[in-house]
Amino acid sequence: MSEPATTDPTANQDGDIVLDVKDLVVEFKSGRQRVQAVSGVTFQVRQGETLGLVGESGCGKSTTGRTLVQVQAATSGAIVYQGRDLNGMKGKELRQLRTKIQMIFQDPISSLNPRRRIKDIVAEPLVIWKRGTKEERTAKVHEMLDAVGIDAEVAGDRLPGEFSGGQCQRISIARALMADPDLLICDEPVSALDVSVQAQILNLLADLKEKFRLTMVFIAHDLAVVKNVSDRVAVMYLGKLVEVAGSDELYRAAAHPYTEALLASIPEPDPDHASGHKALTGELPSPLNPPSGCRFRTRCPYVQARCAEEEPLLRDVAPGHQVACHFPVGPAAGQVAPTATTADAPTV
Amino acid sequence: MAMRRGRPAGTLEFKDVGTHEGPLLVVDDVHTSFRTARGTVRAVDGVSFEVHEGKTLGIVGESGSGKTVLSRSIMGLLPPRDVIRSGTVHFAGHDMTAMEDKELRQVWGAELSMIFQDPMTALNPVKRIGVQICESLRLHLDMDKKEAVSTAVELLRSVGIPSPEERVRWYPFQLSGGMRQRVMIAIALACAPRLVLADEPTTGLDVTVQAQILDLLADLQRERHMAVILVTHDLGVVASRADDIIVMYAGRIVERAPTRTLFSDTKMPYTQALMDSIPRLADPSGARLLAIGGRPPDLINPPQGCRFAPRCPYAQDKCRESDPPLRTVGSPDHLFACWFPLVDGKSTAPSVPVSLSASSSSAAPVAGASDPDPTAEADA
DSSP: OOOGGGSOOSSOTTSOEEEEEEEEEEEEEETTEEEEEEEEEEEEEETTOEEEEEOOTTSSHHHHHHHHTTSSOOSEEEEEETTEEOTTOOHHHHHHHHTTEEEEOSOTTTTSOTTSOHHHHHHHHHHHTTOSOHHHHHHHHHHHHHHTTOOHHHHTTSOGGGSOHHHHHHHHHHHHHTTOOSEEEEESTTTTSOHHHHHHHHHHHHHHHHHTTOEEEEEESOHHHHHHHOSEEEEEETTEEEEEEEHHHHHHSOOSHHHHHHHHTSOOSOTTOGGGOOOOOSOOOOTTSOOSSSTTTTTOTTOOHHHHHSOOOOEEEETTEEEOOSSOOGGGTTOOOOSGGGTTOOOO | OTTOSSOOTTTOOOGGGTTOOSOSEEEEEEEEEEEETTEEEEEEEEEEEEEOTTOEEEEEOOTTSSHHHHHHHHHTOOOSSSEEEEEEEEETTEEGGGOOHHHHHHHBTTTEEEEOSOHHHHSOTTSOHHHHHHHHHHHHHOOOHHHHHHHHHHHHHHTTOSSHHHHTTOOGGGSOHHHHHHHHHHHHHTTOOSEEEEESTTTTSOHHHHHHHHHHHHHHHHHHTOEEEEEESOHHHHHTTOSEEEEEETTEEEEEEEHHHHHHSOOSHHHHHHHHTSOOTTSOTTOOOOOOOSOOOOSSSOOSSOTTGGGOTTOOHHHHHSOOOOEESSOTTOEEOOSSOOBTTBOOOSSOOHHHHHHHHHTOSSTTOOOOOTTOOOOO
């Protein structure tokens, strides 16, 4: 792809690329029509980094996450994990590779089988792969439950229903770590939790990432949460990436009006904060019939004629900072996108 | 059943609501317990507060703090069995706890309404949204069908639903989560109630939609001069919207203050801990969050003394032995239940580990906290 997204990110320049997603497209059938949930997304994840994927419901961030573990097939594009393309991979090869990529889901309670004991739920990845003896498995279950702050002696024989949402999420994390993964995909792992429990889980994920040398893709709708855990953040809107930058850079110098709006909508625990905030109006347009040109133009406060005619492509506005906007805001303001590239505009 | 249409005359008229003097809602020493197989769960344990006409009260606490049971106790929406309750709830001078179901039904929706957390389960999935809005209009305001439908369209317009003439015939599943919550608000506001109880109205919604819904509620509140009780687990949600905030822990109020005072002069370590656990955009990425360890206590056997003591970094022997009363120091508006309240973000407890007090004070939310004006009420 002739994508500027291939330039080095600010963070982790020395890390090797473990995951290289190229021009990912995911389509669903809706009656006779086809809906594109993901319309050409390109990004890399480097060894040891956390990439945050942020956007509203329906922007395609979870679909993107699900294709990374191949529970959802991609329509086109490539998902290159350590040199091998997952897309189109089948059978044993895929199953084996998938042990290295694990996922944590949003709803911690429904992602655990309510009728199985915690120790069996957590041991299952090893049972499936016939790894170790029974004693070794038990030892590993204890080790992982211990790592997530659950007392294996007390909790092992209980059922998921006896635990709170935060504890169930800890158990899901322990299960995800059983097969010694390298890459952890977290799909809204804290959005169903209270803020106090959310802080515990975010700290836990940071500790585990260090301890087990994990690489993470962290998907969420709350930019404050994503910023806290991520080294780099990719902002998604209606199936496309609109901005990619280092987390601190994104907060300091948001260049896309959508990122600006996402930042403004976060409720700050400060009574004097409200003054400058402007809520985003309207809702995400239907992906069945996306707006022409820039997909954000229907809700953008700075929309101009060019936005409807020509699709903005991701381009560099600073080292490691890409934005898909003709008229970026913030410190990047004034760097109007050149028109020349659009003649044969590839759909990114 | 003969009284289905319109307000029955004589039994209970709420005409005096508008002229009622004093606080709109007075909650006095409410206790609500549930009998379970394991024992009695004291979900709400002696809560008192007032809400004045047109004001917003935020009730904040973790899951299990009793905030939802409290809001249901106020509404009278408790299960019929295995509930032990005491205390009174006066709404516009009428004791809600003494009302028969029939009388409650006249108050619900008409004068006092509720916005529930989950708009998918709170709406009837097999009825068009228009029908659901019209229900209370026809029942309480005695409108005919045509009038009710046109009012429903206007209501949908006022809550920001595009092309309401068409949407009024839609079913809940055809709407997004944010739109469904707007419909819930339209239903709650249909009969122009004096008080709206919003129980986690934006939990489960995207942050962008959350901001829209809260702004909408604030606008409608201003227009209609309603009082609002906003129940949430997120202090960030109420920070810029409530006049007063109550912080609940383990079924009790642990701090109550005008919003600005609560943030600038936090007294209770639990309130401080709730504030510190919110990720701040201004903090660098990877900054460690100051999470509260442990969980809220079991309300069947709550700990002796201060219920927050087992999780409190500053807990002393006194905290573990005797229960701190809700009290004031200086400002009469600022109540808190703590033996060693914070001063400028630092604990006044005699023996506090240095590292803990240092880490906590560095995270004090508002700089330059001084004793605020006792009469200071956050301007709406």
